[in-house]
Amino acid sequence: MAETVTPEELQLLIQQTFKVEDDFKALKKSYENLQGTIENVVEFLPNAIWILEADGGIFLENSKAKELSSLLGLLSLDEEEIYIDERYFLIKKTIYQDKQLISATDITEQKRKENLATMGQMAAHLSHEIRNPIGSISLLTSTLMKKVIPKNKAIVFEIQKSIYRIERIIKATLMFSKGVKTQIEPISWMSIYEELHTAMSYYSYSKDIGFIFPEDDFELQGDRDLLVMLFSNFIFNAIDAIELDDEESGVIELLHVREADNHRFEIYDSGIAIENKNMLFEAFKSTKEKGNGLGLILSKQIAEAHGGEVGLLKGERKGFYIKISL
Numbered sequence: 001m002a003e004t005v006t007p008e009e010l011q012l013l014i015q016q017t018f019k020v021e022d023d024f025k026a027l028k029k030s031y032e033n034l035q036g037t038i039e040n041v042v043e044f045l046p047n048a049i050w051i052l053e054a055d056g057g058i059f060l061e062n063s064k065a066k067e068l069s070s071l072l073g074l075l076s077l078d079e080e081e082i083y084i085d086e087r088y089f090l091i092k093k094t095i096y097q098d099k100q101l102i103s104a105t106d107i108t109e110q111k112r113k114e115n116l117a118t119m120g121q122m123a124a125h126l127s128h129e130i131r132n133p134i135g136s137i138s139l140l141t142s143t144l145m146k147k148v149i150p151k152n153k154a155i156v157f158e159i160q161k162s163i164y165r166i167e168r169i170i171k172a173t174l175m176f177s178k179g180v181k182t183q184i185e186p187i188s189w190m191s192i193y194e195e196l197h198t199a200m201s202y203y204s205y206s207k208d209i210g211f212i213f214p215e216d217d218f219e220l221q222g223d224r225d226l227l228v229m230l231f232s233n234f235i236f237n238a239i240d241a242i243e244l245d246d247e248e249s250g251v252i253e254l255l256h257v258r259e260a261d262n263h264r265f266e267i268y269d270s271g272i273a274i275e276n277k278n279m280l281f282e283a284f285k286s287t288k289e290k291g292n293g294l295g296l297i298l299s300k301q302i303a304e305a306h307g308g309e310v311g312l313l314k315g316e317r318k319g320f321y322i323k324i325s326l
Contacts, residue, residue: 048089048104059099071104081107131170138163164202169294171229180301182223189256190217195228196235205239208249214256220263220324222306227324230302230310233295234267234320241271241318261326262308268319277312 048065050072052058065072071084075091082089082104088111089104141163145156193213200211220227235252242250250270257264274280280296296310299322303310307325 045103047106050102052100052102054098054100065104068104072102075102130166134163134166134170138167158204161202161204165204180226180298180305182226182302182305184221184223184306187220187222187224187227188217189214189220192220192224192228192231195224196231199228199232200235200239203236203239205243207242207247209239209242210249210251212251212253214254218256218258218263221326222324223302226302226305230299230322231265231267233299234322237295238267238269238271241269243271245271258326259323262323263326265322265324266313266319267322268313268317271318273318274312280312 043062045062046064048068048071049060049062050058050065051060068084068089071082071089074082074084075093080091082091087106087108090107092103092105094101138160141156141159145153145160148156196213231254235254238252242252247270252270253268255266255268257266300310303322303324308323310320310322313319313321
């Protein structure tokens, strides 16, 4: 004979069922909150994160991982570095229970600095090795210029121009490897102007180029040699741009304005347009065939050492601005 359930027992059973349901809902809500917290934490992390199921399916990923979805298919079993889309990523993996955690950290900037340091050390070593023989050749050509017959002086002068170019590269390389150090003193613009003309006489170009420079004298506070290098870098870049242009002539214009806290210079040229503006101030990357990739980055460092800055001008005319603190 079947046992009968009293109304009291039935009521108790119903209450227990509701309690189990309430506990389940509370547990489910707690799990959802926990899952939401985990997702927020994963999203907050600075690197790409994947959590994979045992079969390789994606259990969880953050937005950075979604942007790098193509990277996931390139990973091997070991921890490694991956190069994709001109960026380097450090890959790390770990397994917990039936899940696999994979992280991808962008180390492009770190690799760039390491490569720059290595290239700078190599370039500095080569520059030291080259400087002594170039110094000897320079001294010999100066002696030769005094003794050679007049019709051959032009040949010796071309040799001196080439030596001057090598000396500039050596000086720039050593300065980049050691850092820019300034000796600030009052300098007249005309003294810089004269040294720029001397430097330009040693720079080779074949076209008829007009130069428009500030004619009025004024005083700057700075390091004479460094400021001559800063301005000559921009002028030589402008000359090279005009040399590559289809026109038979060109013009380079250097303007000066005194602002409240700065001397502001603007340099324009009529040469070819800049191809890759993102590479302008990166070391060892040049938009020119014969550039060494140090001119503009050193100019930037020199300007900053004088409390100023350099940058690309916006507008119809191609040019740069240079600021030197008063």
